[in-house]
Amino acid sequence: MKAKENYFDLVYQVVKLIPKGRVTSYGAIANYLGLKSGARMVGYAMNASHTDAEVPAHRVVNRKGLLTGKHHFPTPTLMQELLAAEGVMVENDQIINFEEHFWDPILLDKET
DNA sequence: AGTATGACGTCTC
DNA sequence: AGAGACGCCATAC
Numbered sequence: 001m002k003a004k005e006n007y008f009d010l011v012y013q014v015v016k017l018i019p020k021g022r023v024t025s026y027g028a029i030a031n032y033l034g035l036k037s038g039a040r041m042v043g044y045a046m047n048a049s050h051t052d053a054e055v056p057a058h059r060v061v062n063r064k065g066l067l068t069g070k071h072h073f074p075t076p077t078l079m080q081e082l083l084a085a086e087g088v089m090v091e092n093d094q095i096i097n098f099e100e101h102f103w104d105p106i107l108l109d110k111e112t
Numbered sequence: 113a114g115t116a117t118g119a120c121g122t123c124t125c
Numbered sequence: 126a127g128a129g130a131c132g133c134c135a136t137a138c
Binding site for chain 2: 061
Binding site for chain 3: 006007008030035036037038039040041044045047048
């Protein structure tokens with residue numbers, strides 16, 4: 001176990017900060033961390049986040065609001081179920097009113 | 113130790 | 126405007 005604060009850990013911290021019923025995109029997190037081209041890392045970090053059950057990876061989608069990573073869940077429908085359970089409607093693997101449910105960690109800096 | 117790939121996003125042609 | 130390639134960090138083989 002490496003307790004180092006790598007890019008992955010940083011992603012975990014941000015994802016854990018996502019309010020319930022809200023969703024964010026990989027790019028938004030990457031941008032918040034300062035890496036605008038590190039979106040891939042964010043997604044991949046989610047894969048490694050499997051070690052952290054407290055990381056709501058289901059609240060993280062791509063910039064289009066598509067549940068690209070749903071296929072990585074125990075069941076491909078689990079991600080949609082979790083979002084729907086929080087009030088986020090998902091249709092055709094795509095979040096409805098994505099921009100409305102969209103949440104950006106940068107907003108934290110702006111408010112604080 | 114080096115190569116290949118990955119839950120994305122942006123730039124370039 | 127549409128399609129293709131690159132980039133980022135880390136893991137896996």
